Amino acid sequence: MSSPVLKGLHHAAYRCKDAKETVEFYQNALGMKFTTAFAEDHVPSTGAYDPYMHIFLDAGNDNVLAFFELPEQPEMDRDNNTPEWVQHIAFRVGSVEELVSAKAHLESLGIEVLGPTHHGVFQSIYFFDPNQHRIELAADIGTxxxxxxxxxxxxxxxxxxxxxxxxxxxxxxxxxxxxxxxxxx
Known part of the structure; x- marks a missing residue:
């Protein structure tokens, strides 16, 4: 028996507080296209009753970012034993110029942005989405x-x-x- 041959990341899924607010943020702040939504009362894999809205956004290059809104679950929280800078979603931009332009755009929307931070072979900016997920935009600069x-x-x-x-x-x-x-x- 051999290991599977992976063809890339199908999607990464996170929880959100409000699906509509999350879609609007990623469309307006990062230009992502809202592609798909599934709403169910039962979890397909387990059959458990747990109403949800599952949304999918195109992050470019066949990468998909997804979120679940779970209205009947306790209010979402972060892992308080992990520093907030550790868990994050990082997206690539094409150049440092695009990174600087993205920072200006985000700040024009009233979003607080940290950086650019120089990491030797890439530069990044950091900010939070409405769900308090830390987002990084990174521009590769290494040789x-x-x-x-x-x-x-x-x-x-x-x-x-x-x-x-x-x-x-x-x-x-x-x-x-x-x-x-x-x-x-």
Whole structure:
């Protein structure tokens, strides 16, 4: 028996407070197309009674972001044992110029935006959707050689982390690059 051959991500699904508000946010803030909605009283996989609205938005390049509104479940909350910066949805934009333009657009809608933050091989901005999901927009800026080096050190970094639970220095150059580009000392 062999592993499945994956053809990409079909969709990623999250919970939302209000399906209509969520669709409007992703359409207006990020230009996503609302493609599909399913409303059911019973969960198809389990048969359990749990009314829901399941919405799907086109995030580009055959990537789909989906949400569930669950009106009969307790009010949604975040994982309070995980810092809010950890769990996020990241979308790629084509350039740093597009990233800066997106920031201006979001701020014109009254959305508070953090960044751009320089990560060495990409730059990002961060903000929250109406459901308090953290959203990242990222523009790749690294060279082929930088990405190859990151791939080369990934295994050794993971092994060292697994043993020590301390940040390995295999990619220290990446942090130095980010500091030098952002003007930090």
């Amino acid at each position: 082929k050689e930088q990405y190859e080096e990151l791939a080369r050190v990934a295994g050794p970094m993971l092994e060292e982390w697994s043993l020590t639970k301390k940040a390995p220095r295999h990619a220290a150059w990446l942090h130095e690059l980010a500091r030098s580009k952002s003007g930090d000392s």
